[in-house]
Amino acid sequence: MSNVLSWITFLPIIGALLIMFVPKSNKSLVKIIAALFTGLQLVLAIWIYMNFDQSTSQIQFREQYHWIPSFNIEYFMGIDGLSVPMVLLTAFLSFICIFASWKIDKSVKGYFAMFLLLDTGMMGVFCSLDFFLFYIFWEVMLLPMYFLIGIWGSPSRVEANGAVRGGPYAAIKFFLYTLFGSIFMLIAMLVLYFNVQDPVTGGHTFNMLHLMDQANHSGVLLNFDLRLWLYAALFLGFAIKVPVFPFHTWLPDAHVEAPTAVSVILAGVLLKMGTYGLLRISFPILPDAMRWHYFAYGLAILGLINILYGAFCAMAQKDLKKLVAYSSISHMGIVLLGMSGLTAMGMNGAVMQMFNHGTGTAMLFLLVGVIYDRAHHRQIDGFGGLAVRMPIYAAVVAIAFFAGLGLPGFSSFISEAFSFLGAFGSEMFDLRLITIISTFGIIITAAYFLWTFQRMFLGELNPKYAELPEINGRELFTLIPVAVLVVLLGVYPAPLLNLMQSSLNELVEVVKTAGPSSSTLLGLF
Amino acid sequence: MALSDIIRDNINSLNYFLPELLLTGLVLLMIIADLLLKKERSPWMSIIALIGSGVVLFAIINQYELGSRSIFNNMLAVDEFSIFFKLLFLATTILVIFLSIASVELSGRSVGEYFTLLMILTLGLFLMASATHMITIFIAIELVSIISFALVTYLKTRRRSSEAGLKYAIYGAFSSGLMLYGISILYGLTGTLNIYEIGEVLAGRDTNSLALLISVLLIMAGFGYKIASVPFHFWSPDVYEGAPTPITAFLSIGPKAAGFAVIIRFFNVALSNYDGVAEQWLALSNINWPQIIAVIAAATMTLGNLVAIAQDNVKRLLAYSSIAHAGYALLGVVVLSSQGVYATLFYLVVYYFMNLGAFFVVIIFQDIIGSEKIDDFKGLASRAPIPAIAMGVFLFSLTGLPPTAGFIGKFYLFAALIKAGPEFYWLAIVGLLNSVVALYYYARILKAMFFDKISEGVSPEPLKISPYYVTLLAVLGIPTILVGLYWAPLANLASHSVHFLPTF
Structure with a gap:
């Protein structure tokens, strides 16, 4: 199976093209094609998992071709232990989401074609090792996302204060924010390109592996080392995607207005791209900047703010979907904190948390979708005693909530513990105080999840919902695989951990030791 | 003589x-x-x-x-x-x-x-x-x-x-x-x-x-x-x-x-x-005209884009956007390198496809619905999907988003700027920020066509688009996407055309 990465990336597009030729009236065929192609993608992802050599940190399944020779742009795909979990997550959630979208009724062809295009963009980001290619995939994702939120999200409405909200508003907000971030990424990418030389040809290159060669990086801009500027520019691009406070304001809008499946993809996969970008590009290419204490502490503190601020905001929400959206901000903060300490444990915890948050939040959004389809609102206080009426639903929600608050036995417990312990034990920076304060986030998280559970499911049954139907088979089909993964990885995390360990340990070593020492960087001050 | x-x-x-x-x-x-x-x-x-x-x-x-x-x-x-x-x-x-x-x-x-x-x-x-x-x-x-x-x-x-x-x-x-x-x-x-x-x-x-x-x-x-x-x-x-x-x-x-x-x-x-040797021109020492053009370029794209936001007429909006695009194309002139000229030439070709395409969609809709107002474009995607999708391609290309030709055009321009050194970084940032602004007003057209419901009193009947129109749209739209995916031939043409008398 050569070119497996090309196949896994472009299979969805082939599906999308096929969908174009399906007659408009044949809605079920469109869905079947979408399910088939994402299913094949999942099979390929599992094949990759089986054949991936976990013992090495090397790039595997490498594909490298010239694309635009005059500018040295390559079609360079490859994965290591950092990307494989993300590839698996993307394939898994895309497949699940096709079924979560089964009830979509408005321009079905357009929806699934856009969804598959989005799938290709996401997969491409995680597989590409040429910065230019990475950027193309990164941007390609924006277009389908814009339409998915705008057309199939909630319709425009006028709020009490006169502001226009709804899908179209959220879509353009998401689009503008992300584009704003990526222009700085583009500039940083070009500056890197003109700084770096391919050791073989001597020309400039976008090859990420060559970009890592520290001998290439030099220069001063406005009294600061150029690398610091580059790091800051890249960080801005990635931070908006994560989203890091204070760039997070697009997230609650987009997540709440998007249709269920798109919220799942947004929270489950798209947010991970920000942290993935940091780990794939910023850390290894600009290790000196990362080791610069202002940036390292800055990252940790932003993580702290995300954790606490996200949790407090979640607690204040009346809308269940908004609560889940803010909980994502809080959980992504743990990823930032975990990676900021530059320890093997923290790094493994961070990437595990990326995966586990992907599955956990997917469950939460799917569950929100289930209740919204029935009750047509999401007000937490508008329910009550649902456990009587919908015991199975309540049980699944309980699993998702426990996973969300990091109870032992659920996957996120392990990744959160690793992240906190890793940050606490950092040798390079003293993050103990920051970590200690951050852990309060766990308590707040437990509080809002439990409180929400209590308000929705316990107590007197709201008579309005006495006839609410129980969760159905299709919905369970989307939820159970995710729930199994959440519990399984909570009890036995080794499959995930082994997958990433060697690459991430290597990454930590690279960031800690590569390049001229920090003192040359600080010599400027 | x-x-x-x-x-x-x-x-x-x-x-x-x-x-x-x-x-x-x-x-x-x-x-x-x-x-x-x-x-x-x-x-x-x-x-x-x-x-x-x-x-x-x-x-x-x-x-x-x-x-x-x-x-x-x-x-x-x-x-x-x-x-x-x-x-x-x-x-x-x-x-x-x-x-x-x-x-x-x-x-x-x-x-x-x-x-x-x-x-x-x-x-x-x-x-x-x-x-x-x-x-x-x-x-x-x-x-x-x-x-x-x-x-x-x-x-x-x-x-x-x-x-x-x-x-x-x-x-x-x-x-x-x-x-x-x-x-x-x-x-x-x-x-x-x-x-x-x-x-x-x-x-x-x-x-x-x-x-x-x-x-x-x-x-x-x-x-x-x-x-x-x-x-x-x-x-x-x-x-x-x-x-x-x-x-x-x-x-x-x-x-x-x-x-x-x-x-x-x-x-x-x-x-x-x-x-x-350096494939580079040097401006005459006693007049710093590249800086003058840099300022003109920055002002042109910023003004064009900011004023375009306020327009209600699509044709007028495109007029302001084409002012802004002149500003972009000037970026290649500022840096005084073959690479800059090359980027400008490349951009003009790309601009040919996407801009003519956008105007052509306006012609189509003007002929059919008799209006150029953004408000009258509401819900057109469901009534005339082919021109609407084509408009999407052209507008995304004008914004400069991959995988369209417009992105590659802008990429070369900004690459030329960055290559020219830190003195032009500010111009690159201004230019790129402008594309965020541009996205905002192009998206207004897309929003009207794709997101908004058909206005009351307008029949939701599908509109007839003649095959002649569809062919012309394809002639303009397909290159707009193809060049975004593989542009080596066009890049060769442009780099070939940088040569002018008598310097080479």
């Missing part, structure tokens, strides 16, 4: 002037044909124009084999640079002929003189691309301007059309006057009007830099008027809105690209020295 030498040079030059001669012949033929066919509103005029254009196309391609040389005693240059632009102009003309055939707007008027004027306009553009003497530059610009005035007012009965033509003419006369004055100062400073000689004289001795600065600024008024850069842009929104839409599409590409041809040739030959 003896008189006989001059005459011999002129006669020898004729062979190199074949495309222009053929075009002149075509114009004469069309005038006669129009007289004979006057009675019937026949399609013959457009067919003659198309066939003639095809012949001219072959003559232009043939010029690649003749090689570069300066003709008519250094009045004009035939080089890869001018051939590139002639191809671009001819492609624009051909496409605009196709658009005009379809346009309902023009159907009430006799088309004979319309197509004839269009071909004369093309001739003017050809001359602009190859002019190497201030006088030929001036004459070519005037030829283009005067014909443009006539074409803009072609819908005599429409008030906006006449008003636009008048404004255009007044601004044109004014900026021509300024440019002539600038040329006269330059002549006073250097004693010559040939741009090569101007370059040599200016490089050879210290001229009064204030006088030079004033003359360059005045000349820039003439050039800036052609590309509609700030602060010489005021005419363009009114003209674009008032003119028949095919002419608007033509004006937004043809004269604009020709303006760039003149700007690049004039500034790089007359006001810089070429360093062949």
Whole structure:
């Protein structure tokens, strides 16, 4: 199976093209094609998992071709232990989401074609090792996302204060924010390109592996080392995607207005791209900047703010979907904190948390979708005693909530513990105080999840919902695989951990030791 | 030079002037044909124009084999640079002929003189691309301007059309006057009007830099008027809105690209020295014109984009967006490198596809629903999906998002800027921030078409789009996407066309 990465990336597009030729009236065929192609993608992802050599940190399944020779742009795909979990997550959630979208009724062809295009963009980001290619995939994702939120999200409405909200508003907000971030990424990418030389040809290159060669990086801009500027520019691009406070304001809008499946993809996969970008590009290419204490502490503190601020905001929400959206901000903060300490444990915890948050939040959004389809609102206080009426639903929600608050036995417990312990034990920076304060986030998280559970499911049954139907088979089909993964990885995390360990340990070593020492960087001050 | 030498040079030059001669012949033929066919509103005029254009196309391609040389005693240059632009102009003309055939707007008027004027306009553009003497530059610009005035007012009965033509003419006369004055100062400073000689004289001795600065600024008024850069842009929104839409599409590409041809040739030959090793020009030491152009570029794109936000009329919005795009294309001129010129050429080709495409969709909707207002575009995606999707492609390309040609065009421009060093980073940031602004107003059109519900009182019936329209949309839309995925051939063409006399 050569070119497996090309196949896994472009299979969805082939599906999308096929969908174009399906007659408009044949809605079920469109869905079947979408399910088939994402299913094949999942099979390929599992094949990759089986054949991936976990013992090495090397790039595997490498594909490298010239694309635009005059500018040295390559079609360079490859994965290591950092990307494989993300590839698996993307394939898994895309497949699940096709079924979560089964009830979509408005321009079905357009929806699934856009969804598959989005799938290709996401997969491409995680597989590409040429910065230019990475950027193309990164941007390609924006277009389908814009339409998915705008057309199939909630319709425009006028709020009490006169502001226009709804899908179209959220879509353009998401689009503008992300584009704003990526222009700085583009500039940083070009500056890197003109700084770096391919050791073989001597020309400039976008090859990420060559970009890592520290001998290439030099220069001063406005009294600061150029690398610091580059790091800051890249960080801005990635931070908006994560989203890091204070760039997070697009997230609650987009997540709440998007249709269920798109919220799942947004929270489950798209947010991970920000942290993935940091780990794939910023850390290894600009290790000196990362080791610069202002940036390292800055990252940790932003993580702290995300954790606490996200949790407090979640607690204040009346809308269940908004609560889940803010909980994502809080959980992504743990990823930032975990990676900021530059320890093997923290790094493994961070990437595990990326995966586990992907599955956990997917469950939460799917569950929100289930209740919204029935009750047509999401007000937490508008329910009550649902456990009587919908015991199975309540049980699944309980699993998702426990996973969300990091109870032992659920996957996120392990990744959160690793992240906190890793940050606490950092040798390079003293993050103990920051970590200690951050852990309060766990308590707040437990509080809002439990409180929400209590308000929705316990107590007197709201008579309005006495006839609410129980969760159905299709919905369970989307939820159970995710729930199994959440519990399984909570009890036995080794499959995930082994997958990433060697690459991430290597990454930590690279960031800690590569390049001229920090003192040359600080010599400027 | 003896008189006989001059005459011999002129006669020898004729062979190199074949495309222009053929075009002149075509114009004469069309005038006669129009007289004979006057009675019937026949399609013959457009067919003659198309066939003639095809012949001219072959003559232009043939010029690649003749090689570069300066003709008519250094009045004009035939080089890869001018051939590139002639191809671009001819492609624009051909496409605009196709658009005009379809346009309902023009159907009430006799088309004979319309197509004839269009071909004369093309001739003017050809001359602009190859002019190497201030006088030929001036004459070519005037030829283009005067014909443009006539074409803009072609819908005599429409008030906006006449008003636009008048404004255009007044601004044109004014900026021509300024440019002539600038040329006269330059002549006073250097004693010559040939741009090569101007370059040599200016490089050879210290001229009064204030006088030079004033003359360059005045000349820039003439050039800036052609590309509609700030602060010489005021005419363009009114003209674009008032003119028949095919002419608007033509004006937004043809004269604009020709303006760039003149700007690049004039500034790089007359006001810089070429360093062949570094593939880089050096601006004359006593005038920092790259910074002047940098400021003009930044102002042009920022103003164009910010004002576009407030527009309710799609045609007017596209007018402001095309002001902004002139600002982008200027970025390649600022850096004074082959890479910059190359990026500008590449961008102009890309711009040809996406901008003509966007205007074409406006023509389609204008013909069918009779309006250019954004509000009337509501829900069009469900009534006419093909033009709506095509519009999406063109607008995303104009924004500069992958995987469309527009992204690659911008990528090359910004790559040239970044390569030029930290002194232009600010310009790159301004330019890229502008694309975020641009996204905002382009997205308003998309929102109306895709997200908004059909207005009340408008029938939700699907609209009939003729296969002719669909074909033309494909001709413009497919390259817009393909170039975004694989652009090596176009990159080769552009890098080939950077060569102009006499520097290589």
